[in-house]
Amino acid sequence: xxxxxxxxxxxxxxxxxxxxxxxxxxxxxxxxxxxxxxxxxxxxxxxxxxxxxxxxxxxxxxxxxxxxxxxxxxxxxxxxxxxxxxxxxxxxxxxxxxxxxxxxxxxxxxxxxxxxxxxxxxxxxxxxxxxxxxxxxxxxxxxxxxxxxxxxxxxxxxxxxxxxxxxxxxxxxxxxxxxxxxxxxxxxxxxxxxxxxxxxxxxxxxxxxxxxxxxxxxxxxxxxxxxxxxxxxxxxxxxxxxxxxxxxxxxxxxxxxxxxxxxxxxxxxxxxxxxxxxxxxxxxxxxxxxxxxxxxxxxxxxxxxxxxxxxxxxxx
Amino acid sequence: xxxxxxxxxxxxxxxxxxxxxxxxxxxxxxxxxxxxxxxxxxxxxxxxxxxxxxxxxxxxxxxxxxxxxxxxxxxxxxxxxxxxxxxxxxxxxxxxxxxxxxxxxxxxxxxxxxxxxxxxxxxxxxxxxxxxxxxxxxxxxxxxxxxxxxxxxxxxxxxxxxxxxxxxxxxxxxxxxxxxxxxxxxxxxxxxxxxxxxxxxxxxxxxxxxxxxxxxxxxxxxxxxxxxxxxxxxxxxxxxxxxxxxxxxxxxxxxxxxxxxxxxxxxxxxxxxxxxxxxxxxxxxxxxxxxxxxxxxxxxxxxxxxxx
Amino acid sequence: xxxxxxxxxxxxxxxxxxxxxxxxxxxxxxxxxxxxxxxxxxxxxxxxxxxxxxxxxxxxxxxxxxxxxxxxxxxxxxxxxxxxxxxxxxxxxxxxxxxxxxxxxxxxxxxxxxxxxxxxxxxxxxxxxxxxxxxxxxxxxxxxxxxxxxxxxxxxxxxxxxxxxxxxxxxxxxxxxxxxxxxxxxxxxxxxxxxxxxxxxxxxxxxxxxxxxxxxxxxxxxxxxxxxxxxxxxxxxxxxxxxxxxxxxxxxxxxxxxxxxx
Numbered sequence: 001x002x003x004x005x006x007x008x009x010x011x012x013x014x015x016x017x018x019x020x021x022x023x024x025x026x027x028x029x030x031x032x033x034x035x036x037x038x039x040x041x042x043x044x045x046x047x048x049x050x051x052x053x054x055x056x057x058x059x060x061x062x063x064x065x066x067x068x069x070x071x072x073x074x075x076x077x078x079x080x081x082x083x084x085x086x087x088x089x090x091x092x093x094x095x096x097x098x099x100x101x102x103x104x105x106x107x108x109x110x111x112x113x114x115x116x117x118x119x120x121x122x123x124x125x126x127x128x129x130x131x132x133x134x135x136x137x138x139x140x141x142x143x144x145x146x147x148x149x150x151x152x153x154x155x156x157x158x159x160x161x162x163x164x165x166x167x168x169x170x171x172x173x174x175x176x177x178x179x180x181x182x183x184x185x186x187x188x189x190x191x192x193x194x195x196x197x198x199x200x201x202x203x204x205x206x207x208x209x210x211x212x213x214x215x216x217x218x219x220x221x222x223x224x225x226x227x228x229x230x231x232x233x234x235x236x237x238x239x240x241x242x243x244x245x246x247x248x249x250x251x252x253x254x255x256x257x258x259x260x261x262x263x264x265x266x267x268x269x270x271x272x273x274x275x276x277x278x279x280x281x282x283x284x285x286x287x288x289x290x291x292x293x294x295x296x297x298x299x300x301x302x303x304x305x306x307x308x309x310x311x312x313x314x315x316x
Numbered sequence: 317x318x319x320x321x322x323x324x325x326x327x328x329x330x331x332x333x334x335x336x337x338x339x340x341x342x343x344x345x346x347x348x349x350x351x352x353x354x355x356x357x358x359x360x361x362x363x364x365x366x367x368x369x370x371x372x373x374x375x376x377x378x379x380x381x382x383x384x385x386x387x388x389x390x391x392x393x394x395x396x397x398x399x400x401x402x403x404x405x406x407x408x409x410x411x412x413x414x415x416x417x418x419x420x421x422x423x424x425x426x427x428x429x430x431x432x433x434x435x436x437x438x439x440x441x442x443x444x445x446x447x448x449x450x451x452x453x454x455x456x457x458x459x460x461x462x463x464x465x466x467x468x469x470x471x472x473x474x475x476x477x478x479x480x481x482x483x484x485x486x487x488x489x490x491x492x493x494x495x496x497x498x499x500x501x502x503x504x505x506x507x508x509x510x511x512x513x514x515x516x517x518x519x520x521x522x523x524x525x526x527x528x529x530x531x532x533x534x535x536x537x538x539x540x541x542x543x544x545x546x547x548x549x550x551x552x553x554x555x556x557x558x559x560x561x562x563x564x565x566x567x568x569x570x571x572x573x574x575x576x577x578x579x580x581x582x583x584x585x586x587x588x589x590x591x592x593x594x595x596x597x598x599x600x601x602x603x604x605x606x607x608x609x610x611x612x613x614x615x616x617x618x619x620x621x622x623x624x
Numbered sequence: 625x626x627x628x629x630x631x632x633x634x635x636x637x638x639x640x641x642x643x644x645x646x647x648x649x650x651x652x653x654x655x656x657x658x659x660x661x662x663x664x665x666x667x668x669x670x671x672x673x674x675x676x677x678x679x680x681x682x683x684x685x686x687x688x689x690x691x692x693x694x695x696x697x698x699x700x701x702x703x704x705x706x707x708x709x710x711x712x713x714x715x716x717x718x719x720x721x722x723x724x725x726x727x728x729x730x731x732x733x734x735x736x737x738x739x740x741x742x743x744x745x746x747x748x749x750x751x752x753x754x755x756x757x758x759x760x761x762x763x764x765x766x767x768x769x770x771x772x773x774x775x776x777x778x779x780x781x782x783x784x785x786x787x788x789x790x791x792x793x794x795x796x797x798x799x800x801x802x803x804x805x806x807x808x809x810x811x812x813x814x815x816x817x818x819x820x821x822x823x824x825x826x827x828x829x830x831x832x833x834x835x836x837x838x839x840x841x842x843x844x845x846x847x848x849x850x851x852x853x854x855x856x857x858x859x860x861x862x863x864x865x866x867x868x869x870x871x872x873x874x875x876x877x878x879x880x881x882x883x884x885x886x
Contacts, residue, residue, distance in 0.1 A: 042814040042815060042816065043814060052495070055499060057495050057499055077503065077504070084499070084501045085501060088499060089495075089499050090497070091492045091495075091496060092492070094492060096491040096492040096493060097492050097493060097496070098493050098496075098512075099497075099511050099514070099515065100515065101495045101514050101515065110497060110500050110510075111500035111501060114500055114501035114502055115501055150672065161496065161500070164500075165501075166498075177501060179882045180670035180671060180840065181670060181840065181842065181881055181885065182670065182880055182881060182884050183670075184884060185884050207814075207815060209815075223496060245816055246815060247818065248485055248819075249815040249816045249818060249819055249842060250815070250843070251818070251819070251841070251843030251846065251847045252843065252846060252847065253821075253842050253843050253846045253870075253885045254846060254870070255845075255846040255847075255849075255866040255867055255870050255871075256867070257846075258846075258847055265816055
């Protein structure tokens with residue numbers, strides 16, 4: 001049994017939408033205690049929505065979310081309360097990350113005030129200072145506004161806000177995607193250190209494969225709301241043509257290593273029209289697509305070693 | 317970036333207003349009028365309703381700085397008392413609009429769905445009523461009087477207010493910090509108050525300031541046509557109406573109340589503009605659309621937090 | 625070097641004056657840069673390092689709170705800063721063009737691609753409708769688009785992000801400028817289409833255009849650039865060939881950058 005499980009989750013933002021345009025389509029995924037599961041995919045593939053569904057920050061259209069075996073998918077505010085503090089989220093770095101009228105102290109106090117009602121103000125402040133210290137910032141930041149922080153500092157405060165309640169499970173949503181290069185490794189290292197220190201389990205959502213390779217134990221690849229492949233480890237042999245295309249697309253940082261573009265997928269017009277009505281969602285861009293791909297949607301199939309892949313052509 | 321270091325929103329707003337000369341002027345004008353209205357009994361040199369036919373239509377003098385009207389009443393005193401009546405009525409109407417409009421807009425924006433639809437359709441219907449005609453109808457049924465006019469204004473003007481607030485709330489509730497608050501275990505009610513209302517405060521305050529100006533105009537307008545405040549009470553609209561007959565012989569009579577209305581509205585508008593700037597958490601200039609082949613517009617690439 | 629730089633920025637200084645009481649921000653501080661035909665010149669730096677502002681200075685389109693305080697911008701031997709508005713407008717598009725980060729918001733969503741492209745031509749020359757259409761089709765083929773008829777008749781939202789960026793490039797090169805400035809051309813795009821766009825920039829370079837590539841992504845630099853300028857806090861801290869920068873970084877900041885990617 002995993003720490004967090006998603007069972008056949010569907011999410012649609014539009015009640016009347018057809019199933020093929022759902023943001024998340026029937027995702028079943030288990031996150032084990034203590035691991036870092038990477039979730040990769042291009043923008044708009046539903047990976048962030050999936051993260052928010054796990055935390056019940058969005059309501060699923062159908063399906064279930066289990067936390068420690070307990071079905072939390074239809075809990076109300078009060079039943080959710082004790083669970084909420086154990087599942088947290090680090091949001092993507094943006095200017096909307098914090099209430100613009102709040103100073104850092106108010107930002108970090110918010111969760112504390114919600115969960116440590118009986119504590120005195122001094123005790124609460126001690127928590128704030130402690131977490132600020134563990135994300136590598138000093139107390140001078142307490143009186144700053146969110147928009148006075150640099151990208152890296154803002155991300156650290158975001159991490160502090162998520163971890164101040166000492167959760168067990170944390171969804172990291174594109175945490176390094178808009179942070180500068182020099183900052184990136186520091187943030188990743190910080191996340192790993194904190195995982196060790198607090199005994200965390202991460203769902204690491206990112207489109208940046210190099211970051212995923214640095215921190216993740218297992219990787220799930222999403223495309224148009226569906227899981228295409230689950231790799232048991234970073235070094236596992238990639239099977240799915242989409243995962244291959246993604247990997248091919250990352251640019252080598254060695255200037256001596258310039259290669260001509262190898263076409264690993266077909267570029268199609270607007271994504272909406274590229275979604276096939278039937279069959280595999282990737283069929284229009286796939287170089288290996290065959291007739292069967294146009295009729296039946298492939299199911300995620302286990303091919304041994306915890307390696308699962310959803311593809312008619314390579315699933316053996 | 318020193319101006320951001322004030323942790324108190326009020327302090328920050330004031331310190332910014334102080335640097336904005338236009339807004340400061342507007343604020344002082346409005347404040348002077350409010351003070352004049354509040355202390356009318358002490359400031360006004362004469363009784364505003366004391367009739368003295370012997371002194372009618374006097375030019376300005378030390379005794380009567382702005383002269384006297386057709387019944388020998390002191391114009392200055394009437395203006396000062398008129399301030400009291402006008403501003404009090406305007407702020408009462410505003411309070412009524414806020415009490416209905418803000419919650420309606422908040423509820424509609426935050427809950428969405430059917431409730432939103434219902435509130436907005438009601439608002440749409442209300443918006444289609446012309447205030448003048450409704451006022452005439454109400455006055456026709458219940459008789460002329462300021463209270464009736466005020467009720468008409470409140471019952472109509474909450475709707476545009478609710479619409480604007482709903483729009484602001486819709487934008488704010490999509491922001492990450494609202495979801496983050498939910499993740500932090502904050503209850504819906506607290507999210508509305510601490511995050512959404514706080515961030516919607518600046519459009520609300522600005523809109524309110526600008527609204528007061530048009531309320532004053534309407535109040536004066538209705539009094540002018542005889543539907544609002546009834547003579548002999550001092551009211552700018554009533555004064556304007558009274559002076560109509562003397563426009564050829566004593567144009568100053570019409571000038572003073574007209575000037576008072578103009579100045580106070582001018583002040584309110586300037587203050588509103590200034591508040592708009594001062595209340596925003598960080599003043600940002602928008603980035604404009606540019607065409608790659610012929611770039612003529614000036615673009616802002618400067619983000620507030622980028623250079624430190 | 626025997627080659628003649630087509631775009632040459634000399635000691636450019638630009639400052640921003642935000643509000644009263646706030647400190648002046650030196651966004652571009654004494655920047656000099658040369659771009660040669662047939663080369664990709666990359667400006668690398670993190671956000672806020674002044675790399676985009678440098679490009680905007682070339683077009684003289686800095687925000688009103690900013691002021692170009694000193695320096696010259698030579699394009700084909702003429703100082704752009706001494707040209708008037710009208711002369712400048714003739715230069716833009718014809719001799720130098722720019723593409724931006726987000727193609728979907730740079731194109732007008734309510735106008736067909738066809739019309740936007742033609743507008744780009746007619747801004748500089750009088751041309752018959754048929755000729756213009758022919759040019760549009762040709763230029764779309766040049767940036768690697770097939771099915772040009774269909775694309776010309778579409779609205780921007782009907783195209784994918786990658787296709788929009790190709791259209792933007794097409795629009796930028798339709799009057800055959802000597803210099804193309806590309807400001808983070810792939811940052812807003814999906815990973816899988818990034819390479820295709822870079823490939824187009826390389827093709828333009830091979831045809832002799834001078835491409836100035838502004839990016840924060842060292843992968844993009846490593847794969848495409850010939851010359852690299854590293855920018856930090858408004859200053860060029862180091863410049864050299866791509867191999868020099870990646871293999872023998874001299875400046876502390878460049879070293880830090882190179883350490884971050886390995």
